[in-house]
Amino acid sequence: LAKQDKLEDFFDFI
């Protein structure tokens, strides 16, 4: 089953 990535896995918080 595919899992869902989150945006913060890719982008840094400002």
Added chain:
Amino acid sequence: LEAKFDDSTIFKKIIDSFKDSVTQINFVCSESGIEAQAIDDSRVLLVTVSIPPSCFESYRCDRPTTIGVYLASLAKLLKSANTNSSLTLYVADKPDELLLLFEEPKNQKSMEYKLKLVDITADMLEVDSDMKSDVTVEMSSVEFTKTVRDLTQLSDSFTVSVTKDGIVFSVQGDTAQGKVLLQPREDLADESNNLSISMSKTIDLSFASKYLLDIIKAASISNKIFLKFSDDTPALFEFKMEKGGGVGFYLAPKYDD
């Protein structure tokens, strides 16, 4: 801030394009226009909005101002928008409300609404808008919308793969599967039907169908959509407005466990 759209439906289309994706947003207003970013509650979809001064009939912002709004409330006020009316947004120096003035000079009619602003402490993500991508596709937003509507009925996962042969959208449901292949084309009669692909490598990515159904709500902004994909990074689905700016959606992919 004093910013006038000659056609009030421009602002309505922008707001309607993402009001179902995020609940609240901070509009950051400066001399160079209005910019905004918001993340959906599940932290999978990021909306970016850019409305440069070129989108307005007149635009003035004397000092940088942040206006936080609940999108459901703003969308209610924008139901008054129509193509015959202009819309001017006013925010005072000490902002606690947004004034919306609709004017229909032909009908000697004007409408005024005030919206209470809210303090939003939102996480901001640093997104490099010049992010390099392995694949860029430019295609008709009508075609994209239809493909998403048709295929997402069959499965809650939606796969995009791009090779030199074209772009393939596919779904694999429990009881049915579907696949749509679109190849590059040039329609001289109607260039909004064109499909172009530029790529440095092939990609194969999966996304949750429900976010794609949210993204296509922005198709009324533009008859073209730009798709940017790279392996293992969020995809960008971007609708650019004729007069500059637009609305973009960064969507985090699903990965195989």
